[in-house]
Ligand code: FES
């Protein structure tokens with residue numbers, strides 16, 4: 001069955017195939033396939049519903065939404081439910097969101113074509129698609145009622161899960177009553193999405209569906225898995241990437257009853273009845289590692305490589321105008337650098353695995369990539385993916401860490417040696433030292449100004465490791481470009497007639513790389529917004545006015561930057577060693593303008609006093625969630641700017657826990673005002689972009705307060721100490 | 727064998743004296759609402775109450791507790807301040823991933839037990855030991871103030 005939307009509100013025109021089926025107990029189910037043949041997903045036993053569906057309506061009227069995306073705090077269970085409930089016309093209070101089982105064929109995002117929660121793509125991918133699924137369900141309910149009553153569908157309306165016949169005394173049929181009949185109907189060829197004025201949930205700050213269980217301890221995260229016969233393991237992987245176990249002295253462990261040593265070539269685990277016992281067993285081991293060549297690597301060497309890389313010509317990601325000519329005159333050069341970072345989600349890595357004697361495997365845990373998790377287990381065991389059952393749990397933070405599946409693979413390898421199910425839990429030290437790190441980047445930039453203070457020429461060369469290359473096992477990049485690494489740089493919002501953006505793939509040794517909240521724009525926006533501040537100063541212009549003068553092609557960003565300046569009191573004078581910094585950005589389909597106000601003590605201590613952020617994320621689903629994501633994202637980014645730095649000594653990560661890999665705390669957090677403007681543009685992503693707004697607005701505020709330009713993050717406070725304003 | 731008074735009930739568990747309360751709660755008693763975040767009293771995810779005061783259960787050996795009353799997130803809603811805090815949390819949507827929130831709520835409730843009308847510096851002092859990686863601090867501060875004002 002094909003369908004298209006008559007009044008698609010997000011410009012989505014791709015035809016999609018709707019699947020109708022019968023739910024357990026004779027209800028209705030609706031789903032769509034993203035392309036290719038309709039595949040049957042392995043249905044984990046806990047789902048009573050056939051999983052080929054986003055919506056299932058049971059005879060008793062109970063509505064279940066199977067949510068393809070993972071809930072990791074970004075509110076996606078709620079926002080995707082809003083899309084479905086509004087168009088289906090059911091009360092959100094009567095809806096149960098459940099995690100959809102792993103299946104790219106059934107649950108891949110129409111945008112990314114794989115089942116993955118990352119890149120701020122959930123709303124952008126599913127906004128129109130899920131509205132269409134909801135609207136189709138509603139149309140089928142109306143059609144079923146029309147059949148039953150023998151009247152025309154056009155004379156009926158729906159309200160809160162009921163079809164109502166106003167012309168005949170307001171008689172009603174509930175969706176539950178209609179579901180068996182509706183399930184036999186073909187899916188509608190065309191559906192009309194609700195007009196904006198009729199929307200009940202979309203665009204409203206409805207309450208989060210996952211919150212009640214998160215305030216009383218009932219919410220279940222991967223680490224909370226319990227079952228009969230469950231063992232718990234502590235794990236130590238080689239502290240040097242690529243290293244091997246040289247020797248394990250387990251003489252002390254032997255006198256500790258109930259513990260099992262698992263020794264593999266590159267990792268050691270101790271399995272016990274509970275985590276404390278397992279960890280004590282681990283602490284009793286004396287493990288010698290053979291780190292190999294990587295054990296010679298220190299961070300300094302990596303930075304030297306990055307500097308060298310940034311001096312080479314890179315692969316050209318974008319070129320416009322005559323760059324060489326434009327840069328001939330009075331040229332300004334600068335470099336801005338970002339360090340390696342760990343994700344450090346509050347829930348340390350863990351996975352529970354039962355490798356069974358019949359050759360099958362069961363998994364319990366939280367991940368951002370359900371199908372890749374199944375694949376990681378099937379690859380590690382050399383079994384078919386159909387033999388792997390995955391039980392989905394809440395994520396105690398993702399931030400990109402759980403886009404990788406190394407914790408799945410390691411847990412499966414340990415579980416292969418264990419009789420029965422085992423929960424492998426990483427200590428915080430293991431979590432920080434065995435991460436897939438955000439790459440360090442060096443941005444080498446040049447620009448020139450016209451006489452009237454407009455940017456004429458601009459080059460932005462990014463040197464750094466490629467996450468895409470890491471994920472694809474080191475395959476050469478297409479045209480030498482890592483699209484994530486240059487994101488934000490190639491779509492620099494400022495009007496610049498002559499510009500070139502380059503990427504130099506400079507792989508760090510001895511560190512594994514991964515996506516980190518905010519991805520490429522974190523780096524690009526930091527570099528661009530630092531450069532813009534430097535150029536404003538050179539041109540003798542106010543930083544906001546200088547940006548506004550270059551935003552002729554970006555009316556949305558221009559508008560919110562003006563609001564940010566107004567709401568933050570941008571032009572109000574400040575005392576000595578206080579300053580305001582601005583960041584304007586276009587990332588993940590959303591625009592954000594941010595002003596941060598700081599004071600810097602004579603000792604170089606930075607106090608963040610106030611943050612004002614204006615967001616244009618297009619059409620909104622849940623504005624309060626957007627505000628929350630931006631508040632949290634800004635702090636995530638600022639934490640990195642103030643403290644985040646992963647360093648290597650002899651190939652080993654030096655940071656261990658929250659004492660030396662610091663997080664911002666409540667006493668360091670200022671008021672953060674977020675205003676979400678109303679817009680009828682396509683919805684933008686919001687999980688990531690707040691993150692890139694923090695660091696530039698902070699360093700620019702420090703610049704305003706002290707006259708000191710920060711070229712490398714995290715901010716070196718000694719540069720700020722006892723300097724006077726220039 | 728150690729006997730602990732948890733949420734108004736006596737639990738006799740087979741655990742060595744040096745086992746931190748956190749792991750006894752999670753792995754033996756089966757109360758998983760109390761979370762593991764760092765294991766070194768740096769993050770507050772493991773916060774419980776012992777005689778109404780907030781303590782980090784990851785560093786508190788079960789052998790050192792004796793007969794004192796332990797309250798966890800699972801039962802804090804039965805106390806007047808715990809219920810107020812939970813409601814205030816829901817009213818302004820504090821939670822994101824939620825993993826730190828058990829600890830945040832336990833610390834915030836202990837604060838209200840001791841200081842019914844906390845000001846910003848009281849909140850800083852009581853809550854600085856609780857990390858939230860999702861960055862919900864602005865709302866935590868507001869929710870504590872709202873809870874203090876509620877009746
Ligand atoms: S786990 Fe106890 S303070 Fe972090």
Ligand code: FES
Pocket residue numbers: 073346396397821822823824825826827857858859860861862
């Ligand atoms: S809500 Fe995620 S760590 Fe606090």
